[in-house]
Amino acid sequence: MSIHIYNTLTRKVDPFVTIEPGVVRMYVCGVTPYDDAHVGHAMSAIVFDVIRRYLEYRGYQVRHIVNFTDVDDKVIARAEQLGRDALQLSGQLADEFLAQLAALNVQPATAYPRVTQTIPEIVAFIAGLIANGHAYAAEGDVYFRVASDANYGKLSGRSLGEMLSGTRFEVDPRKESPADFALWKAARPGEPAWPSPWGPGRPGWHIECSAMSVKHLGEQIDIHGGGNDLIFPHHENEIAQSEGLTGKPFARYWVHNGMLQLVNPQTREVEKMSKSLGNVVTVANFLEQYDPDVFRLIVLGSYYRNPLTYNAEIAADNARKHERLLSALRPAVGDSASGPAVETLTQAVEHARASFTQAMDNDFNSAGAVAALFEVVRATNTARDAGVGGQPFAAAQATFKELAGVLGLRLNLDRHGKGQDSAPFIELLIEMRAELRKAKQFALADLVRSRLADLGVTLEDSPQGTRFKL
RNA sequence: GGCGACGUAGCAAAGUGGUAAUGCAACGGUCUGCAAAACCGUCACUCGUGGGUUCGAUUCCCACCGUCGCCUCCA
Numbered sequence: 397m398s399i400h401i402y403n404t405l406t407r408k409v410d411p412f413v414t415i416e417p418g419v420v421r422m423y424v425c426g427v428t429p430y431d432d433a434h435v436g437h438a439m440s441a442i443v444f445d446v447i448r449r450y451l452e453y454r455g456y457q458v459r460h461i462v463n464f465t466d467v468d469d470k471v472i473a474r475a476e477q478l479g480r481d482a483l484q485l486s487g488q489l490a491d492e493f494l495a496q497l498a499a500l501n502v503q504p505a506t507a508y509p510r511v512t513q514t515i516p517e518i519v520a521f522i523a524g525l526i527a528n529g530h531a532y533a534a535e536g537d538v539y540f541r542v543a544s545d546a547n548y549g550k551l552s553g554r555s556l557g558e559m560l561s562g563t564r565f566e567v568d569p570r571k572e573s574p575a576d577f578a579l580w581k582a583a584r585p586g587e588p589a590w591p592s593p594w595g596p597g598r599p600g601w602h603i604e605c606s607a608m609s610v611k612h613l614g615e616q617i618d619i620h621g622g623g624n625d626l627i628f629p630h631h632e633n634e635i636a637q638s639e640g641l642t643g644k645p646f647a648r649y650w651v652h653n654g655m656l657q658l659v660n661p662q663t664r665e666v667e668k669m670s671k672s673l674g675n676v677v678t679v680a681n682f683l684e685q686y687d688p689d690v691f692r693l694i695v696l697g698s699y700y701r702n703p704l705t706y707n708a709e710i711a712a713d714n715a716r717k718h719e720r721l722l723s724a725l726r727p728a729v730g731d732s733a734s735g736p737a738v739e740t741l742t743q744a745v746e747h748a749r750a751s752f753t754q755a756m757d758n759d760f761n762s763a764g765a766v767a768a769l770f771e772v773v774r775a776t777n778t779a780r781d782a783g784v785g786g787q788p789f790a791a792a793q794a795t796f797k798e799l800a801g802v803l804g805l806r807l808n809l810d811r812h813g814k815g816q817d818s819a820p821f822i823e824l825l826i827e828m829r830a831e832l833r834k835a836k837q838f839a840l841a842d843l844v845r846s847r848l849a850d851l852g853v854t855l856e857d858s859p860q861g862t863r864f865k866l
Numbered sequence: 867g868g869c870g871a872c873g874u875a876g877c878a879a880a881g882u883g884g885u886a887a888u889g890c891a892a893c894g895g896u897c898u899g900c901a902a903a904a905c906c907g908u909c910a911c912u913c914g915u916g917g918g919u920u921c922g923a924u925u926c927c928c929a930c931c932g933u934c935g936c937c938u939c940c941a
Contacts, residue, residue, distance in 0.1 A: 407870090424941090425941075426941080427940095427941065428939090428940080428941095433941095434941095436940090436941055437941050438941090439941070440941035441941080443941090444941095468939090469939075470939060470940085473939095552869075552870085552936080552937085553869060553870070554868085554869065554936095554937075574938095575938085577938065601938090601939090602938095621941095622941065623940075623941035624870090624871085624935065624936080624941090625935065625936065625940055625941070626936095626940080626941070627870085627935095627936070628869085628936060628937065628938080629936090629937085629938045630938090630940090632938095633938085652941095653941070654871080654872090654934090654935085655934080655935065655940095655941075656941085657934070657935095661877090665933095666933070666934065693889090694878090697878065697879060697880095697888090697889075698878075698879055698880085699879085699880075701871085702871080702872070702879090703871085703872075703933090703934060703935080705877095705878070705879090709877075709878090709890095710877080710878065710890095712890090713877075713878065713889075713890045713891080714878090714889085714890080716889085716890060716891090717889055717890065719903090720889075720890090723903070723904070726903095726904090751887095755880085761880070761881090763878095763879055763880045763881095763887090763888075763889095764880055764881080764887075764888080766880095766888070766889080767879095767880070767887055767888035767889080768887095768888090769888095770888055770889065771887095771888085774905085777903095777904055777905070778904085778905065778906095780904080780905095781897095781904065781905055782905095833899080836899075838899055838900070841899090841900095842899095842900070842901080845901075845902090846901095849902095854902070854903090855901090855902070856901090856902050856903050856904095857898075857901080857902075857903090858898095858902095858903075858904090863902095863903085865902095865903095
């Protein structure tokens with residue numbers, strides 16, 4: 397079995413074959429940093445992080461580029477609202493997002509190019525399109541001539557005629573056709589601008605991705621990714637630009653993740669994340685409350701192409717899932733290294749690895765892969781109860797950590813730094829309680845336990861002693 | 867209006883032309899002084915509704931209902 401990927405371009409699951417054997421060139425549209433990143437942005441980053449990690453697990457070298465569109469209408473509008481410098485604002489937000497991605501255990505991309513660092517390449521790209529007739533300058537703007545591209549619409553399944561008939565907005569008189577889109581926008585007073593052959597201005601949306609992709613990955617790439625809201629017009633226009641310039645097919649596989657949607661736990665209604673509703677969940681909000689693995693589990697729990705349901709209840713459920721995964725990492729209590737229980741464990745782990753790979757090969761079915769992980773959890777816990785230990789037990793746990801790692805789960809037993817200061821005091825109370833239990837003073841012992849529970853500390857007794865959870 | 871996607875147990879969510887993974891929750895049991903955790907067991911005769919194709923459909927086709935995304939702001 398080999399890897400198969402759903403390709404938006406062909407609308408089916410295609411076998412994955414790279415341009416260069418063993419190497420994957422993957423470009424993923426990043427964010428426009430104009431406000432705090434929310435969980436939807438994090439979802440997309442995690443989806444492609446998992447894809448990248450799995451491709452690496454399967455032996456590919458992955459060149460992974462993620463851009464920041466750090467100058468555009470929204471950035472400028474937001475900066476104006478805040479009375480701040482646009483580039484300073486977007487630069488800061490981009491840096492913050494990078495820090496959050498690191499916290500979410502997203503592997504750093506090979507590069508994170510920004511529009512502001514790619515202006516010469518963008519200008520050259522546009523000049524090339526003008527030279528070969530795919531673009532034209534008009535009063536300081538430059539537009540892409542959609543009519544020059546016979547294949548326009550192939551990604552989103554639209555015909556030019558359809559699009560024109562659906563036009564409901566005012567047509568810019570400088571455009572030859574309403575469907576034409578801006579490659580370069582003439583500077584307006586107060587806006588960031590760079591010199592160009594058409595006068596000072598800034599890149600339009602879309603062109604930066606084409607230019608960055610060529611700059612960092614070459615004219616043809618294997619995977620181009622992003623949210624499915626980008627299929628049209630963004631990715632359609634990227635194809636038009638890139639193929640207009642090079643005359644070669646741009647990306648082999650177009651991979652799009654579904655949108656995260658908030659679902660009201662009471663009404664089951666889908667809600668739009670919006671500031672006015674006060675329901676925006678930023679990445680920072682989430683990380684204040686939960687381990688980064690918990691968010692990843694939410695994302696992994698469903699097929700990346702489908703809409704992802706999110707709410708506080710789901711976050712709490714996944715926190716419990718996370719606890720259960722961690723249970724597999726508790727140390728062995730016995731040291732039996734042979735016998736039927738060991739056989740059963742070893743076979744279960746092998747089976748799980750096969751299920752894991754089969755699921756992930758099938759268009760990155762991470763939910764199936766996580767189910768395989770839970771198979772290992774049960775097998776490991778059962779084996780521990782049966783007294784299995786030593787090398788076979790360690791091997792099972794090592795495989796478990798390895799597969800979890802392919803999905804980007806850290807499974808960190810340290811309670812994300814929280815409670816480090818209180819640990820010695822909790823240990824002291826546990827010790828006192830142990831003495832009370834020894835003296836059969838159960839009422840007092842239980843009081844200690846329940847008072848600690850009120851404070852958010854859960855005690856779990858075992859023959860090996862008492863463990864606490866925050 | 868056009869294009870596209872989705873509708874599976876209380877919740878979340880995989881999956882297959884031959885009668886439904888997994889996790890959370892719930893319930894029963896083992897363990898425990900009691901709990902918790904772990905383990906064992908139970909939990910969808912059914913996969914939005916109605917037709918059709920088929921020996922057989924949740925899986926293919928059509929219609930309808932519902933939800934969502936895109937149609938130049940959007941991960």
